[in-house]
Amino acid sequence: MNDLSRRRLLQLAAASAALAALPGVGLAAQAGLRAATPLGLPQLILARALQDERLKALAGEPDLRAWRDPDQLRAWIAGGEVQLTATPTNVAANLYNRGVPVVLMNVNVWGTLGMLSLPRPFDSLSDLAGRHVGVPWRGDMPDLVLRYLLARQGLEVGRDLRITYHASPFETVQMFLARRLDAAVLPEPMRTATRLQGASLGIEPGELDLQREWARLTGGAAALPQAGVICRRELLEAHPDWVAAVQAAVAEAVPWVNAEPAAAARLGAEQSPLSAPVFEGAIARTRLEMQTAAQARPALEAFFGALAELSSGFIGGGLPDDAFYLADG
Known part of the structure; x- marks a missing residue:
């Protein structure tokens, strides 16, 4: 800090x-x-x-x-x-x-947390290897959930993938729709808004529910x-x-x-x-x-x-x- x-x-x-x-x-x-x-x-x-x-x-x-x-x-x-x-x-x-x-x-x-990704397919966090991910609110819930799950997946930020942090989800969305990110972590309803806006631009991202990834990687509930x-x-x-x-x-x-x-x-x-x-x-x-x-x-x-x-x-x-x-x- x-x-x-x-x-x-x-x-x-x-x-x-x-x-x-x-x-x-x-x-x-x-x-x-x-x-x-x-x-x-x-x-x-x-x-x-x-x-x-x-x-x-x-x-x-x-x-x-x-x-x-x-x-x-x-x-x-x-x-x-x-x-x-x-x-x-x-x-x-x-x-x-x-x-x-x-x-x-x-x-x-x-x-509410999920990830949108370009291009498809995108089946699990293991697919993030070698990719550039946008995340809003460094140190807050989207960031910590992602980093916790990445560690469970055996991926290390900086070694296996790159993260760029943004001050708000709106900035993350802009960077994703401009194709300057491979993937973006977003809460709802921003994730749905991005999908709808992307459709108007001819973008059809893959989607991954982070609650399901939490269940898969921790053995807990998908909640x-x-x-x-x-x-x-x-x-x-x-x-x-x-x-x-x-x-x-x-x-x-x-x-x-x-x-x-x-x-x-x-x-x-x-x-x-x-x-x-x-x-x-x-x-x-x-x-x-x-x-x-x-x-x-x-x-x-x-x-x-x-x-x-x-x-x-x-x-x-x-x-x-x-x-x-x-x-x-």
């Missing part, structure tokens, strides 16, 4: 700790439930859940906003501007380990606990009925998305700049399953532990303790 990155990390940690030390900042300033989400399938699931009339009867019309990056989310959740958010699970653990009073409610996205919903502890203490209602609504939203992908895709398009065909393709390629935090804990700890072998900063330190997980019942 260079000096600039280290200073920035320390500044973020200090700011989060200072804000977190002021319990309930912003929570009482406005009425109603204030929620946030990243773009993509977590946004779609939470948007559907917040339409639940039983929840509205308790908390009123919710305010749902989209955060552009984890830094913005940290500021919002640490300062109490939002009380509840959909988020990648490692970001949730990072917030908790840095002193922000958050509670993981559930995990509902179990596999990675990647995203879920967290809330501020003050919300749980002040309005446990709201939290229970959100949890129940998410439990109904996930099977609805799976059963009604076209309707779900239309809802997603209403909530974001992504098109309905992009959402529909992403739904088909992603395992969506609602598990409470308590139910998902064994899978989370195995996932966190594996990737923390490569970078302890992935979750901001050690495994979160009991207080991180919302208790069932």
Whole structure:
């Protein structure tokens, strides 16, 4: 880590700790439930859940906003501007380990990562030997999952293949469609968007599901606990009925998305700049399953532990303790 990155990390940690030390900042300033989400399938699931009339009867019309990056989310959740958010699970653990009073409610996205490749065929990670791969967000989930699996496959970056990192998936997509990469690691829905855009350019990439590669190389399930919903502890203490209602609504939203992908895709398009065909393709390629935090804990700890072998900063330190997980019942 260079000096600039280290200073920035320390500044973020200090700011989060200072804000977190002021319990309930912003929570009482406005009425109603204030929620946030990243773009993509977590946004779609939470948007559907917040339409639940039983929840509205308790908390009123919710305010749902989209955060552009984890830094913005940290500021919002640490300062109490939002009380509840959909988020990648490692970001949730990072917030908790840095002193922000958050509670993981559930995990509902179990596999968005995949790889597109030119030219075909592309059957396993062993086919990456001698190739140039683009990866967004160095040190974050796509990078660590890929490097963990490459090690399991017996491939070494720099010796067997080349990786170029990009600041965002959009840059990775641009480089891939310009044919300046042999392969690209992308989360959904960016992977589907790239496939659709590539088709218009006469590009038909091969595709590899990294969850299936995880199962093949580790002997575990073809599922990675990647995203879920967290809330501020003050919300749980002040309005446990709201939290229970959100949890129940998410439990109904996930099977609805799976059963009604076209309707779900239309809802997603209403909530974001992504098109309905992009959402529909992403739904088909992603395992969506609602598990409470308590139910998902064994899978989370195995996932966190594996990737923390490569970078302890992935979750901001050690495994979160009991207080991180919302208790069932």
